[in-house]
Amino acid sequence: MASRAPFDLLYSDTEDELRSAVRSLLADRCDAASVLARAETDRPHDPELWRTLATGIGAAGLLVPEKLGGQGASHREAAVVLEELGRAVAPAPYLTSAVLATEILLGCDTASAEVAGLLAQVAAGARVCVPAVPLTLAPGAPLPAGVRDGGGGVLTGRVGSVADAVAADVLLVLADTGLYAVPAPDVSLVRAVPLDLTRPLATVVLDGAAGTRLADPAAARAAVAGALLSGAGLLASEQLGLAEWCLTETVGYVRGRHQFNRPVGSFQGLKHRLARLWLDVASARAAARAAADALATGSPDAPLTVAVAQAYCSGVAVRAAEECVQLHGGIGMTWEHPAHLYLKRAKADSLALGTTGHHRALVADFAELPSP
């Protein structure tokens, strides 16, 4: 099978500048100790951090064209932001609001005042908007049909495992009659105890909540499907950043930690494991960049490239976090060392937006390798 013109797999100067800005913000305001401290409260998100990221750096509107109030950048830049958020295991509703909800809104009729108004606010970081879909919902999977419109946009139903709902000002709800924007105070949330302490989960309960209709059922479904594709493709960059932190941190640790009168990093058994992990991370970078570039250019190859990136990067992130815990020995098992935050995020990310198995099945379809 032929492949398209090669993707641009490098980072541009602009992307490097964006990375430095995000990285230095996170270094100042999102160290591991404060992430952990927040994770133990019922408000894991830091609204101040979000405001600086969203408005100071302008990261929330990267995917939104300038005429709609955004930065007019692309998935390539959003991917760089996600790499840094993954590296810091930052509790920020970026994937949900700046990527998934934003892409859903962009997939609706942006000429309509309701859509454009909400989109501009989300792009400006003035409101956090979160899609009321389970975090595990995958591109290519059947969309949930649990919310009913009792007439005139009065919605009833429940959606479980909605990420970042607790930070939302507005929820995007997919109902039988279309897509609705529902103000967060009009729904009730049943918080779950999440495996990933840095990405809170809740069940969204709609009990006659009034929504503003943004799209009819067909348009709504298409918009959500497109957003899931982008979300899955960009999640690979979060996984990359996370894996890279785990590798760097572990290499640093085994260089300094002495046992048997030598640095443990001088033992070949450990060196080979870390060298293999480095290879995996370098490969994950190529896969994640290809997905971001394919989405940015609207390549017809994007669905396959995203499926490849997701089928690959989830495993690398989990392996990196598992190696990080193991090679830190006893300290890797403690609550005070941040390794567990990364392991929990990596494992949860491997379920988010489709498992490896789901994405492999998509590869089978796109690459014409049918099951028996």
Add this chain to the structure above:
Amino acid sequence: MITSEELAARVRELLAAHPPGGTDREDFLRARFDAGLAWVHYPEGLGGLGAPRALQAVADAELEAAGAPDNDPRRIGIGLGMAAPTILAYGTEEQKRRFLRPLWVGEEVWCQLFSEPGAGSDLAALGTRAVRESGSGDWIVDGQKVWTSSAHTARWAILIARTDPALPKHHGITYFLCDMHAPGVEVRPLRQITGEAEFNEVFLTGVRIPDAHRLGAVGQGWEVARTTLMNERVSIGGMRIPREGGMIGPVAGAWRERPELRTHALHQRLLELWVEAEVARLTGERLRQQLAAGQPGPEGSGMKLTFARLNQEISGLEVELLGEEGLRYEDWTMRRPELVDFTGRDAGYRYLRAKGNSIEGGTSEILLNIVAERVLGLPAEPRDDKDLAWKDLAR
């Protein structure tokens, strides 16, 4: 500095003076070398123009489009990839002028006399001796080399030999250019796991090498050899591979064309390897883009590891996929191929030949050490052989 437009103009001049259709192949290649279009980054007069390496692609593309003959780079890969950069870096002016042109044209094939039965991964432990004759100043070489590809077609060899056994192993080695037609050079086919003799053993008995064919200073051989080895390892990754361009292609083809072979267990493994092969392709492409942008990354040292593992896993899956057919082998007759050709061969051959991918050109274990130490900065293994005289090492 020459621009790509100027370079393209030079290519057109060459083509006008030597139309590929009406010119003898080697004459054309000599003219190309003399025009500085062989290796554009080499110095003028030595096949190049002192241009940025990235411009080579411009020259290659123009020449390919014009239907110009190439120098069959796969056949002379050791000369191009290893001997040439080492001669360029360490050779005398006379050596560069004598050897580089016929090497590039392919008139003289090169092989590499490095590995020995007792010195593979621990290459610096080699025992082949070179002793200087007092009157003539020539070197007399005795020893045995092994795993030598192309020795049976080679005119010249790069050779490392021990010139001072009283020094620690890395310090007593000297690098030579060895005439494969000299008396005392005996090449014997070495039959392998595939049944073929793609490699050779080379026995050196009283082989006389003039001092003018020494490359670098006496005792500097290890340093010179490192240039060769580094070039050996970076040679991969420069090529653009299409999707399914590697070993995954035939397996995916068999899967599509022969539904009766499909099982669920094989499907899962196929998809896993298909994804990994595609990611490896993208990683190689990213490396290529980094090189082209003048930002070489350390990923090159990893590509060989990845391809070795993938080739072995994919070819293993393919044999299994073929079922009954996988029980059969194409031909055990001993042959002496000039090239390794994976794609033109059966799955069983691919499976067996791929076993060498993690051994030849540096074992995967050694390459993992290199990645760990040079890329990740992990400490070296403690070594007690570095300061001991070679003659006192355990053997």
